[in-house]
Amino acid sequence: xxxxxxxxxxxxxxxxxxxxxxxxxxxxxxxxxxxxxxxxxxxxxxxxxxxxxxxxxxxxxxxxxxxxxxxxxxxxxxxxxxxxxxxxxxxxxxxxxxxxxxxxxxxxxxxxxxxxxxxxxxxxxxxxxxxxxxxxxxxxxxxxxxxxxxxxxxxxxxxxxxxxxxxxxxxxxxxxxxxxxxxxxxxxxxxxxxxxxxxxxxxxxxxxxxxxxxxxxxxxxxxxxxxxxxxxxxxxxxxxxxxxxxxxxxxxxxxxxxxxxxxxxxxxxxxxxxxxxxxx
Amino acid sequence: xxxxxxxxxxxxxxxxxxxxxxxxxxxxxxxxxxxxxxxxxxxxxxxxxxxxxxxxxxxxxxxxxxxxxxxxxxxxxxxxxxxxxxxxxxxxxxxxxxxxxxxxxxxxxxxxxxxxxxxxxxxxxxxxxxxxxxxxxxxxxxxxxxxxxxxxxxxxxxxxxxxxxxxxxxxxxxxxxxxxxxxxxxxxxxxxxxxxxxxxxxxxxxxxxxxxxxxxxxxxxxxxxxxxxxxxxxxxxxxxxxxxxxxxxxxxxxxxxxxxxxxxxxxxxxxxxxxxxxxxxxxxxxxxxxxxxxxxxxxxxxxxxxxxxxxxxxxxxxxxxxxxxxxxxxxxxxxxxxxxxxxxxxxxxxxxxxxxxxxxxxxxxxxxxxxxxxxxxxxxxxxxxxxxxxxxxxxxxxxxxxxxxxxxxx
Ligand SMILES: Nc1ncnc2c1ncn2[C@@H]1O[C@H](COP(=O)(O)OP(=O)(O)OP(=O)(O)O)[C@@H](O)[C@H]1O
Ligand SMILES: [Mg+2]
Numbered sequence: 001x002x003x004x005x006x007x008x009x010x011x012x013x014x015x016x017x018x019x020x021x022x023x024x025x026x027x028x029x030x031x032x033x034x035x036x037x038x039x040x041x042x043x044x045x046x047x048x049x050x051x052x053x054x055x056x057x058x059x060x061x062x063x064x065x066x067x068x069x070x071x072x073x074x075x076x077x078x079x080x081x082x083x084x085x086x087x088x089x090x091x092x093x094x095x096x097x098x099x100x101x102x103x104x105x106x107x108x109x110x111x112x113x114x115x116x117x118x119x120x121x122x123x124x125x126x127x128x129x130x131x132x133x134x135x136x137x138x139x140x141x142x143x144x145x146x147x148x149x150x151x152x153x154x155x156x157x158x159x160x161x162x163x164x165x166x167x168x169x170x171x172x173x174x175x176x177x178x179x180x181x182x183x184x185x186x187x188x189x190x191x192x193x194x195x196x197x198x199x200x201x202x203x204x205x206x207x208x209x210x211x212x213x214x215x216x217x218x219x220x221x222x223x224x225x226x227x228x229x230x231x232x233x234x235x236x237x238x239x240x241x242x243x244x245x246x247x248x249x250x251x252x253x254x255x256x257x258x259x260x261x262x263x264x265x266x267x268x269x270x271x272x273x274x275x276x277x278x279x280x
Numbered sequence: 281x282x283x284x285x286x287x288x289x290x291x292x293x294x295x296x297x298x299x300x301x302x303x304x305x306x307x308x309x310x311x312x313x314x315x316x317x318x319x320x321x322x323x324x325x326x327x328x329x330x331x332x333x334x335x336x337x338x339x340x341x342x343x344x345x346x347x348x349x350x351x352x353x354x355x356x357x358x359x360x361x362x363x364x365x366x367x368x369x370x371x372x373x374x375x376x377x378x379x380x381x382x383x384x385x386x387x388x389x390x391x392x393x394x395x396x397x398x399x400x401x402x403x404x405x406x407x408x409x410x411x412x413x414x415x416x417x418x419x420x421x422x423x424x425x426x427x428x429x430x431x432x433x434x435x436x437x438x439x440x441x442x443x444x445x446x447x448x449x450x451x452x453x454x455x456x457x458x459x460x461x462x463x464x465x466x467x468x469x470x471x472x473x474x475x476x477x478x479x480x481x482x483x484x485x486x487x488x489x490x491x492x493x494x495x496x497x498x499x500x501x502x503x504x505x506x507x508x509x510x511x512x513x514x515x516x517x518x519x520x521x522x523x524x525x526x527x528x529x530x531x532x533x534x535x536x537x538x539x540x541x542x543x544x545x546x547x548x549x550x551x552x553x554x555x556x557x558x559x560x561x562x563x564x565x566x567x568x569x570x571x572x573x574x575x576x577x578x579x580x581x582x583x584x585x586x587x588x589x590x591x592x593x594x595x596x597x598x599x600x601x602x603x604x605x606x607x608x609x610x611x612x613x614x615x616x617x618x619x620x621x622x623x624x625x626x627x628x629x630x631x632x633x634x635x636x637x638x639x640x641x642x643x644x645x646x647x648x649x650x651x652x653x654x655x656x657x658x659x660x661x662x663x664x665x666x667x668x669x670x671x672x673x674x675x676x677x678x679x680x681x682x683x684x685x686x687x688x689x690x
Contacts, residue, residue: 056603057684077607080683084605095600095687104290109604111288156604 002065003163003195004030004053009062009072011048011218022048024218025062032163035190035228036197037206039235040215046199047168049215053197054087054166055079067163084112088157090167090198094149096141096156103128103137106156113160127155131185147178154185165189167198171205183208187228203235288610292618306586307626309579310666314630314659317572319637322649324565328558329650333480341521342421343528344548345380345514345535347372372511372545374502376535380514383534385527390414390421390515393501399494400464401452409448410493411465413501413509419476421517429459429474437499442470446478447491463494466504470496524549576662579626580670587619587674598678599686612679619671620664627663631656 011023022045030036038046051057052064055071064072071082089095096105106128107120115123128134131151141149150170157165167186171179179202187208190196198209206212212232214222226232372391381389393413399406418424419431431443442463444452453461453472462469479490501509518527532547539545548556591598598611606614634651641647 051684054603056687076683077609080602080605080607083603083683089603095596095603097597097600108601112601112605112607112610160605 002029003032003034003067004028005063005065005068006053006059007063007065009052009059009064011045011052011057012060021218023052023059026218026220028213028220028223030195030197032195033190033193034195034197035187035208035210037209037212037232037235038197038199038215039201039203039206039212040221044215045218046215048218050166050168050197050199053164054089055083056089084109085160086163088160088162088165090150090153090157090165090170092169092172094141094146094153094173096149096152098141101138101140102133102144102152105141105152106159109156109160124155124159127159128152130158131155145178146174147181150174150178150182151185154182154189158189163195165194165196165198167196169199169201171200171202179205203231206232206235288614288617289621292614292621302586303622306582307579307622307629309575309577309582310623310626310663311579311630311633313572313574313576313579314627314663315633315637316575317569317662318631318634318651318655318659319649320565320568320572321655322634322638322651323641323647324561325652326648326650327561330480330648331554331558341518341524342550343516343518343524343531344550344553345372345376345516345531346512346546346548348544348546372514374507374511375538376545377511377514379534379538380516380531383516383527383530385518385520385523385530386516387519388417388421388517390418391498391511392418392513392515393498393509393511395501395505395509397466397504398464399452400467402458402461402463403454404452406448406451406492409465410489411501412490412493412495413498414495415498418495421515424479425477426474427477428457429472431474431476432495432497436473437497437503440468440470440500441473441497443474443476443495444472445476445491445493445495448494449475451492465494465496468504470494470500576666579623580666583619583623583667584670584673586622587615587671588677590618591615591674591678594678595681595686595689598681599683599689602681602683603687608679611681612675615675615678616668616671619675620667623663623667623670624660627660630663631659 006026006028008025008027009023010021010025013020013022024045026045026049028049038049040046048057052059055066055074059072062072063070066082066086071079074082083089096102097108100108103121103124106124107117110120110123111117125134125137128137131154133148133151133155136144136148136152141152144152150173154170157167165186170182170186174182183205186196186198190208190210198205200206206226207230208228209226209232210228211223211225212235213220214234222234224232224234377389377391380386391414395411395413396408397411399409399411414432416432416434416436419426426443427446429443432441442465444458444463449458449472452458452463455461457475458472459475461472463472464470476491476495516527516531518524528547528549535545535547536543601611601614638649638651641649
C-alpha cells in the first residue's frame, strides 16, 4: 500500500535570477514498512524532500498523497495535526528544547494532543525505557551526550506512535558509536513495522536500509532496493566521505555518484540544468 | 475557549524564571501602575471616610456660610486654604453675621474669624500663631470637648480670656495644665480659661492647625483688629433640622439682598460642604488615576516589546514546537499565557507594594487609606487584561511563523 505518493513535486525557492529548484518534479512512492535511505551531495534537495514529506514545507507544484489523502494544499492547522499524529521527526541537531527536562521534551507532542500530564509522563517514561535512556528522565538536554540527546529525540519522535519516522541526517553530529546506537534504534523501530526515511551522507549506513534513493540537483537519479545488512551496491561505489569539507570533495562525490549510476539515468538532461552553488 | 493545558503554564513559568531581571524591568510599569492606582483610590476613599466621619460628628444639619474670596488679616494663611478644601480669600462682615442670626428658622450662629498674631507664653511662642475668634456656643455646636477648664463665655471678651488647642497648650506653657496662666497675643495679655480636646485629625484638613490655635471671643478679635478681622466662616444651626434646606434658602436670599445681588458668598449644607471638601480630592484622584493608566499603558508596551524580543530569540523553539505538531493556536496560547503571567505577577507585586505603602502611611501619617477588595480585584483584572491585549500582537506573530522557516533560524 502506498503510504507516501509524490507526483511531480517541485519546490522552487526565490524569484527571478535567484531562483533555486530544490526539487525538480520528483515522483516517489514509499510503501508502509519501508526503511528508506536518501543519499546525495549537499544541496541536492534531500532536506527539502524530507520537509515536504513531513509536511513542514509545502511543495510549489505537484501532488502529495499521504495515505491516499491529498495533503499538498492543507491549511497550516491541518498539517500541524498530521505532523502531530502521523509523523515523527529526528533532526541532525537533535532540536530538543534545552529549558525542558528530557521527559518534558518527550511528552511535548502528547501535550499538543491534549493528553493529561500524568498520562503523558507515563507514556514518555515507557518510550524512554524503550530507547534505553530512562535513567536520564529529569536531565536537561545540555547535560546529555550527543548520542543520548539523539535517543531522546527518537523517543520524542516515537511517542505519538507515528506512521512515518523522518530522520534528516540523524547521525550527522554523532561519532561512530553514537551513530551505531541511533541506527540500531531506527532498525528496531523499522522491525516493528514502522516506515522510516532517513538522510545520510555515509554509504555505510545504507546497510540498515531496505531501499536507497539517490538525489542530485533536485532529482531522484537512482532508486534501488537493498538487502538489510549489506551496503547498497551503488552506494559502495560512491567514494565521497562525510561530512563534505570542501567544494572539491563534494564535486568528487557528485561525479562519483553520477558515474556510479550512469547506466540508468540520462546525464545530458542533468547537464542542461544550471549548476547550483554548493552549501558551505 | 479551552486554553492553557498545564504544559503551557509550566513553560510560561519556565520562560519567566529564565529571564528574571529583564522580566522585572518589564513588569515595572505594571507594578507602578497598579500600586499607584490602588493607593490613590484607597487614599481618596479613606480621606472621604474621615471627612464624612467629621461631618457626622458635627451634625448633619449645620449650615456653613463662607465668602467666595477671603483675605486674612495679618497675613495669608495657607492652612486655611486647605482648611476645607476650597480656595478662600475674602471675608464676611459683622453685618452678615447679624443677618444670618436674624434669619427666620435659625436657632444659633457661630462666627469663626481668623488672624495671625505673635504669641508668647511662659514656655514658648508662635511667631505667626492662628487666633480664632468665635462665640461661646462654638464647643457645643461642634461637639468639641475640653480636657480642662471651660470654653469661653459671654463675659470672656471683657476679661480677655483664651481657650487653647491641645498642641498649643503643650507648646506655649511650661505647665502641664496651664489654666489661669497668661499668654500674650500681640502683646495683649489673655488668661487661659480652658484647654480643648484634640480635634480629630483629617488629612488635608485643619485638625492639626486647630490644635495649635488659640480661641478668643469674637468681640476680642474685632477689637484687636480695629474691626477688620476676617470672618471666614459662619455656622448656623436651624431650629428644625428637617427645615435645613428652607433655612439655607432664607439665609441665601437674605445675604444676597445685602450683598447687592452678588454671589460673593456661599451657603452650604453638610452634603455640599462634603462635596466641596472632596472636590479637589476627586480631581487629584482622577489625575493620578490618569497617571497610573499611562503607567499601565507603558507597562503594557514594555511587555509587548519584551515578548517581541523573546519571540525573535525563540523562533527556533517555535519551529521545533510546530514540527512536533503545535497548531498556530497552541503557539498563540503559549505566548499569551506568558505575557499574561508576566503582567499578572506584575499586578500581584503592585498589590503587595500598595499594602506596604498603606502600612507605612498609617504608621507615619494621619492618612488612613481604605483599600477595598473590589479595588484589588479590579487592579488584578486590569493587569491581566493588559497582558492579554499587549501580548496578543507578539503572540500572533509567533503563531503565524512558518514551521520550516522557524526551524531554520538559529
Ligand atoms: N529557504 C531556502 N531559500 C532558498 N533556497 C533554499 C532554501 N532552502 C534550501 N534551499 C536551496 O535548495 C537546495 C536544496 O537544499 P537542501 O537543504 O534540500 O539540500 P540537502 O540535500 O539537504 O543538502 P545537505 O546535504 O547539505 O543538507 C539548495 O540549493 C539550497 O540552497
Ligand atoms: Mg540537508
